[in-house]
Amino acid sequence: RPAGLARPEPAGVGIHGLTKRYHAGAIALDHVDLDCPAGEITVLVGPSGCGKTTLLRSIAGLEQPTNGSIRIAGRDVTRTEPQRRGVAMVFQNYALYPDKTVRENIAFPLRMARVGKAERNDRIDAVARLLRIDRLLDRKPSQLSGGQRQRVGIGRALVRGPNVLLMDEPLSNLDAQLRVEMRAELLALQRDLGTTMVYVTHDQVEALTLGSTVVVMNGGKISQAGTPEQVYTRPGNAFVAGFLGGMNLIDGRVEAGHLVSGESRISLPGRLHGFQGQRITLGIRPESLSRGHAGDDELGAAGPVVLTEMLGSDRMVHIGGHSSPLRMREEHHAPVGDVVTVRADAADIHVFLPDHDGARA
Numbered sequence: 001r002p003a004g005l006a007r008p009e010p011a012g013v014g015i016h017g018l019t020k021r022y023h024a025g026a027i028a029l030d031h032v033d034l035d036c037p038a039g040e041i042t043v044l045v046g047p048s049g050c051g052k053t054t055l056l057r058s059i060a061g062l063e064q065p066t067n068g069s070i071r072i073a074g075r076d077v078t079r080t081e082p083q084r085r086g087v088a089m090v091f092q093n094y095a096l097y098p099d100k101t102v103r104e105n106i107a108f109p110l111r112m113a114r115v116g117k118a119e120r121n122d123r124i125d126a127v128a129r130l131l132r133i134d135r136l137l138d139r140k141p142s143q144l145s146g147g148q149r150q151r152v153g154i155g156r157a158l159v160r161g162p163n164v165l166l167m168d169e170p171l172s173n174l175d176a177q178l179r180v181e182m183r184a185e186l187l188a189l190q191r192d193l194g195t196t197m198v199y200v201t202h203d204q205v206e207a208l209t210l211g212s213t214v215v216v217m218n219g220g221k222i223s224q225a226g227t228p229e230q231v232y233t234r235p236g237n238a239f240v241a242g243f244l245g246g247m248n249l250i251d252g253r254v255e256a257g258h259l260v261s262g263e264s265r266i267s268l269p270g271r272l273h274g275f276q277g278q279r280i281t282l283g284i285r286p287e288s289l290s291r292g293h294a295g296d297d298e299l300g301a302a303g304p305v306v307l308t309e310m311l312g313s314d315r316m317v318h319i320g321g322h323s324s325p326l327r328m329r330e331e332h333h334a335p336v337g338d339v340v341t342v343r344a345d346a347a348d349i350h351v352f353l354p355d356h357d358g359a360r361a
């Protein structure tokens with residue numbers, strides 16, 4: 001463990017029945033219950049407007065919830081001022097003081113806490129070494145790269161030794177390669193320090209790689225929370241399946257062993273015939289689809305290829321007579337005009353019911 005850093009015990013965060021209604025109208029958080037375990041990274045992920053920033057800012061104390069409670073290390077902090085919660089926040093735009101040096105920026109929270117000069121400098125030096133910005137302490141933010149600025153923002157958050165580190169899309173202003181590097185550094189940092197982190201992103205890859213717990217949000221509610229493996233391999237509903245896994249989602253009604261939607265007919269394996277008469281959504285990952293005639297107990301679709309879109313290792317294949325295109329591995333690609341048959345193993349098909357919370361058959 002790095003020497004010289006203030007290091008209180010990591011603290012768990014407990015959210016109970018949290019609701020936030022802004023004056024302007026819509027409900028941003030709707031009865032959210034969540035436990036963020038001590039010493040782990042909890043990632044809040046979801047599309048724009050789902051409420052993840054509001055949840056993070058509520059933990060920080062920068063938003064006052066309409067209802068519900070927040071506990072940190074077992075203590076109710078719902079009405080506690082931000083600076084007394086033992087949390088620190090890293091912002092998307094770094095929020096550094098442009099006229100101050102890196103050292104002065106990192107010193108700021110220590111000055112606020114009236115930490116004496118000698119200890120202040122010791123702590124700044126320790127956090128700067130940890131983040132490898134010790135040679136940049138006399139520079140101004142304008143003389144730093146994006147990645148270096150982000151490190152300064154993280155340093156300023158870490159220097160008081162918070163119980164909980166809150167991060168709001170901290171990597172989204174960095175280019176793709178730097179983002180991947182910083183992601184690995186954040187993981188290593190968290191492992192070294194053992195700090196509890198709550199991390200907001202809209203990037204599903206970032207969520208799956210960073211999170212011990214991944215919390216998928218939609219419309220102010222938690223759609224599913226679990227380990228990366230749980231939410232990816234066993235999505236609880238079609239929203240999570242589409243958002244995290246890039247699954248093909250196909251809606252329709254089950255009629256006589258087929259999924260029927262408008263003109264489109266897809267033959268279903270026997271175990272799905274029991275949904276006769278019901279509307280269901282099938283979820284099939286790109287890697288589960290291949291070319292070839294479906295066996296008796298497999299899923300099968302057929303038709304002429306009318307359009308294909310290259311996505312790299314995958315390709316979107318629009319098949320005549322089917323309302324949604326299928327995302328398939330590039331190796332199964334067929335040229336426009338060819339009549340193709342596509343199949344999937346029964347075991348690889350997820351079934352979601354339309355009541356939103358869904359089920360996996």
Ligand code: ATP
Pocket residue numbers: 022023024025026027028046047048049050051052053054055202
């Ligand atoms: P993004 O990824 O775009 O930042 P988000 O998931 O973080 O989105 P929030 O910023 O938490 O979402 O917003 C949730 C909802 O609350 C949205 O409908 C948003 O328009 C609304 N909202 C957020 N801040 C305010 C505010 N200060 N006043 C009124 N409505 C707000």
